[in-house]
Amino acid sequence: xxxxxxxxxxxxxxxxxSTNFTCSFPSSNxxxxxxxxxxxxxxxxxxxxxxxNGDEKKKGRISATLNTKEGYSYLYIKxxxxxxxxxxxCAHPGGDSSYKLIFGSGTRLLVRx
Amino acid sequence: xxxxxxxxxxxxTKRGQNVTFRCDPISEHNRLYWYRQTLGQGPEFLTYxxxxxxxxxxxxxxDRFSAERPKGSFSTLEIQRTEQGDSxxxxxxxxxxxxxxxxxxxxxLSIL
Numbered sequence: 001x002x003x004x005x006x007x008x009x010x011x012x013x014x015x016x017x018s019t020n021f022t023c024s025f026p027s028s029n030x031x032x033x034x035x036x037x038x039x040x041x042x043x044x045x046x047x048x049x050x051x052x053n054g055d056e057k058k059k060g061r062i063s064a065t066l067n068t069k070e071g072y073s074y075l076y077i078k079x080x081x082x083x084x085x086x087x088x089x090c091a092h093p094g095g096d097s098s099y100k101l102i103f104g105s106g107t108r109l110l111v112r113x
Numbered sequence: 114x115x116x117x118x119x120x121x122x123x124x125x126t127k128r129g130q131n132v133t134f135r136c137d138p139i140s141e142h143n144r145l146y147w148y149r150q151t152l153g154q155g156p157e158f159l160t161y162x163x164x165x166x167x168x169x170x171x172x173x174x175x176d177r178f179s180a181e182r183p184k185g186s187f188s189t190l191e192i193q194r195t196e197q198g199d200s201x202x203x204x205x206x207x208x209x210x211x212x213x214x215x216x217x218x219x220x221x222l223s224i225l
Contacts, residue, residue: 004155034213043117044156044204046213089155098169099210100146103155 006090006104013080014112020076021107023090027071031093034101035064035075039086047075047088080111115139119205119217126195127225133191134220138207145188146214147180149173150202159203162188192222200224 005024013019025033032051038044048057053068061078077084087108091101118137126132138145143164148156159178160170164185174180177196182188192199202221206214 006155032211036216041218043216043218046215049213091155094158097210098161099144099208100158100161100169101148101156101214102158103148105153105155 004090004092004102004104006088006107008107009105010108010110012110012112015081017080017111018076018078019080019109020074021088021109023073023075023104025071025073025090025092027068029095030068030071031095033066033068033073034091034093035073036089036091037086038089038106044089075107077109080109082111082113085109085111117205117207117215117217119203119220121220122218123221123223125223125225128195128197130195131191131193132195132222133189134203134205134222136188136190136205136207136217137186138188138205139215140186142207142209142215143185144208144210145182146206146208147188147190148204148206150204150219151200156204159190195222195224197224 007022035047036044048064050066055066057064063076066073087106089106091103093099120135146161147159150156160180162182177193180190202219204219206216208214
C-alpha cells in the first residue's frame, strides 16, 4: 500500500493570510505527484502535476514544491481569499500502468473574510 | 468539450435496492476511472477502463458492484442490494495515461 498523508487535516485562516500544507508520499519508485482543489458541490480540479525533484510550480497565488528524495510536497497559498476555501488533495499514481490515483485525506481550508 | 458529467447528482434509496449511476467522460479520453469518497477521506480507486475493457477492479469493489463501459464511451456503475456502508460520493474521472484526470461532480448516494 503506497499511502499518502496530508497535514493539517483542516485549517482556518483570515483573509490575507498566507498558508501552506504538506503532502507526504512514498519516496521509492516515485513517478508523479498531483495536487487537486475540490470546492463544495463542484468537481475536483487539477492544480499541478509534479514529476522532478526540486520542481516548483505556480498558478496565480498558489505554488507547490516537490522533494522526491524525502517524499514530500508543500502547497502554498499567498494572501488567502475566501474563494480559496476548498479541500486540497494530493495524490500519486500507484506506480503501475493503470495510473490510478492514490489520494491523501486532504486538507480542508476555510478562509474567513 | 463539456467536461465529465455524472448522473444523477444525488440518489437516496432504501437499503436493499439496486442503484445505477452514469458517467459521460470527455469524448477523446480513452481511460475512465471510478472512485469512491467517504466523509473525511480522500477518493479511493474502485475500477478503471481503457476504452471498453475493464482492466482493474479494487478489492473495495465487492460482487454487488458492477461497472461497464459499452463501446468505450459512457460508463455505468451498478450497486445491487445496497447496504448502509455504500453511502458515499461516487466520482468518475477520465483522461490519458500520465496526464491529470478530469473529474465529474460526482453522485452522492445516501442509503436509508
